[in-house]
Amino acid sequence: MPCQKNTTCATAYFDKGYTPYCRVINMEKLREYAAVCTIGSVGxxxxxxLWRGFTHWTMALAGGVGFLLLYLADLRMAGRSLVEKCAAGCALLTSVEFVFGVVVNKLCRMHVWDYSRRKGNLLGQICPFYCLLWFLLCIPVMPFSSLVRERLCPSRANSQLAA
Structure with a gap:
């Protein structure tokens, strides 16, 4: 199938060889997600x-990724209780913390944090105490992500309320 105008062409491998396809890049969603990442990074x-007295630039990246995942989880879990959303958010943020911890602290040896002295830690990157704090942080953050969505995408937020 030939490419349509105003699309970005790409190629992909399918089972039987190299087949071109077209993918429309949704600039509106790209702007939305960039704004969400920026809010998460700064926030x-x-x-x-406020908690530690300092931060590291890699934590801004983790914050952007984490808030984007919370934003998408809140969207996907529309109609679920706040407790369910916070439990999912806790799991997501703990996963982000673990991945960033392994990359930043273990592989790149930046030594941004070390939970190895905390009970129940995993490789010194995550621990139950901070997992609980992630859950508590999700209590205000999940409703905040809905507010951000209403501001960034009023038409989509209204259509979700009607559904």
Whole structure:
């Protein structure tokens, strides 16, 4: 199938060889997700400065990724209780913390944090105490992500309320 105008062409491998396909890049969603990542980066960096007294640039990246995942989870879990959303958010944020911890602290040896002295830690990157804090942080953050969605995408937010 030939490419349509205003699309970005790409190629992919299918079972029987190299087949071109077209994918429309949705700039509206790209802007939305970039804004959400920026809010998460700034917000988490501010929380980290309030909690620890300092932050690291890698935590801004983790905050952006984490808030984007919470934003998408809140969207996907529309109609679920806040407790369910916070439990999912806790799992997501703990996973982000673990992945960033392994990459930043173990592979890149930046030594941004070390939970090895905390009970129940996994490789010194995550621990039950901070997992609980992630759950508590999700209590205000999940409703905040809905508010962000209403501001960024009023038409989509209204259509979700009607559904």
């Amino acid at each position: 988490y960096s501010a929380i980290e400065v």
